[in-house]
Amino acid sequence: MNDKVMKGLGVLVVGAAIWFIPVPIGLKPVAWKLFAIFVATILGFILQPLPIGSIAFISITFTALAGVLKPAEALSGFSNGTIWLIVSAFLFAKGFIKTGLGRRIAYMLIKKMGDSTLKLGYTIVLSDLIISPATPSNAARAGGIIFPIVRSLASAFDSEPGPSARRVGSFLMQVGYQGNTITSAMFMTSMAGNPLIALLALQALNINITWGQWALAALAPGLLSLLVIPYFLYKVYPPELKETPEAKVLATKELETMGAMSIGEKIVAGIFVGALVLWSTSQYTKLDATVVAMLAVSVMMIARVLEWKDVLEEKGAWDTLIWMGALVGLADYLSKLGFIPWFSKVVSASIVGIPWLQAFMVLLVIYMYAHYGFASLTAHITAMYSAFVTVAAAAGAPVYLAALALAFMSNLCMSLTHYAAAPAPIYFGAGYISQGTWWKLGFWISVINMIIWVGLGSLWWKVLGLW
């Protein structure tokens, strides 16, 4: 019997065990059965006896087949606005990469300020920051836009994996990766799982985190992190080569090769700015974030910078639609059928008397370092966010503080390992940084990020009146 079959059986055994346990008092049997399916699904996402899309599909099929949910209820996640925000954002990013606009922005920044290795590091981080609100796939941002530039920069300075790695390559790779970690946390649309967080917070705590609120709350700690982390790396993991006047030459050459901005790039740039304006003003215009993203994609299709065949070939969008849509449907009914309220009540009862601040700190640390066990930010969010935010609120933590701090931790935990999320294997796979070094640097950066985001961040959110 092979490994996959063992894992599959493990998932089934756990699901069946929960299914057949006597239903706890105060809970409807159907809610408990749905919980069993939910746990088995999450376990399936972690162990992956089959790809997560298959598991999600099988999961909702079983849910409908067993009569736990009606077919229409089991399928309800597929018309969820958040899911279509993500699908649209995948398509948006495709236009960004396809036209070359992302690469151009990076090279322009390097040409302007790339004359030292530290400055180059900041340039990389800044490029990532600029495009991050429009690229919810941080893997697309890393793999499609920033990483290729970092890789070619390293080569331009004769820094290759091996003896010359530490010349500039190792430093730039780590800055590129850790910068991506930070920018992922900064916008609701800069990481695929972030809109899910907003939805889960709404389901669990009945609070509505808007695009603008998220961006504003992340602004101060985010910018501080983006300043501190590259400098920290520059000090503890320094490049051998500090001055890099050649980078400007390289960027100038690349920009010459690219020629003038194409019509397509100009259109995408215009759509990008327009979408940012509409997203950040949504509390006044009342325009739904999903509708804005769909509008951006619509304009790209009308302008033909995005062809319909590009849409159909964007497998990431369909993969996410299925597994996330299925999961959102299940999670939604977990709440509607009374499981989440019951769970909150049970937990609240059990932590009465513990001061909320201590409880919350413990929760944050557990949540962050639990990511050593995950290979996907979204899987981590899916498995733990709802429960942790519910418990934090039940312990007495202010709801926005709890929701936001956990939201940011959901991204910042990406610093830890070389398999933490999709961008990790891209940067790690280049071969400039050993696993031991990655984990060591990642751990210290996680500590710095916690201090900046939770310690200083909480003061900023107090100023903003969020708690």
Added chain:
Amino acid sequence: MNDKVMKGLGVLVVGAAIWFIPVPIGLKPVAWKLFAIFVATILGFILQPLPIGSIAFISITFTALAGVLKPAEALSGFSNGTIWLIVSAFLFAKGFIKTGLGRRIAYMLIKKMGDSTLKLGYTIVLSDLIISPATPSNAARAGGIIFPIVRSLASAFDSEPGPSARRVGSFLMQVGYQGNTITSAMFMTSMAGNPLIALLALQALNINITWGQWALAALAPGLLSLLVIPYFLYKVYPPELKETPEAKVLATKELETMGAMSIGEKIVAGIFVGALVLWSTSQYTKLDATVVAMLAVSVMMIARVLEWKDVLEEKGAWDTLIWMGALVGLADYLSKLGFIPWFSKVVSASIVGIPWLQAFMVLLVIYMYAHYGFASLTAHITAMYSAFVTVAAAAGAPVYLAALALAFMSNLCMSLTHYAAAPAPIYFGAGYISQGTWWKLGFWISVINMIIWVGLGSLWWKVLGLW
């Protein structure tokens, strides 16, 4: 200004013209605006300034942006069970084709009676007829059973979408679809909406149409249609390859080459039989047709005869999901917001005082061709059947004649468009027949079917003593 831009402007002008016309009395402004969007969308599907997927996407984006529907309402079609039956049917067919089972069945048919293309057409129609009383989902019958065989047959004769489409593929696809249209009308259990018709007739006219009555009334016109339509298509839309005497030899050789059935084929065959049993017993098990289709796909994924990457690469499924999901959502709200009931009332009011035969003929024609505005037979029935059957009876038409003729029209209108009902996008999506050809053939077949079913049918029903 190029052709596509002109067409796009044409769509916008027509949509805007309807949008800004004063709203007819008795109709909410929002229903009229949605009608304007719907007409523009359908016109966009016809003129195709952009691929229909893009148009559908833009259409629901605009609907939400203009506040005609809430975002969740505009996206509602994406969790529609029928849509996921279609998506599942695409995946089911993929397993059918991938394992070679479809090819094997096709070669077995060819070996038996494949010496002319016309005979092959009749074989397809006959297969559909045999299983139709047991498959209330005509989409499951088309997508899960007949379509994969038709698709494999086409491939077996080297007829693929493109230059070789007309070799045999286009003809067989159209025969398969139009055969499904006819068999859908023939039994109370051969189309999901048919039992609803019986219920509505009972409610409106207090007549009880039994399963046997339906089958008997449909027998003569149904068999005649099944004889005439394939021959009609053979004459006006002929396959390039007519005589295929070498096909039997080829089929025998191919079957020998294929050898014994593989494990994969046996699994798919087992799933196929299982799905057939579950579909045909759905009135007892109460299992939803969509859930059965999803179960079949789930089992295929677990058994690894269908890999997740196959699913993600099945572009036809995603294309259909987008355009049909968008359209079904719009059509659903066209009814919910009161447009369809208003339309029925206006029509009813305009025929008061006209002799029943004329009035009835006008009603039948309107009822049939109103289906240009529907993407679901059941939606059409729900929206219009009660009103029309009531008006017909009120005008003096014999009740059984009125009830049965409208019942059959409720299915035969499926011939018209490539979005008429769930089987349509399955056959259309295969890419063998252009939209223009589909509509032209569909219109003529609707006329032939009306003559056979209403003209000759009414004589048959007279013989049966139904009026």
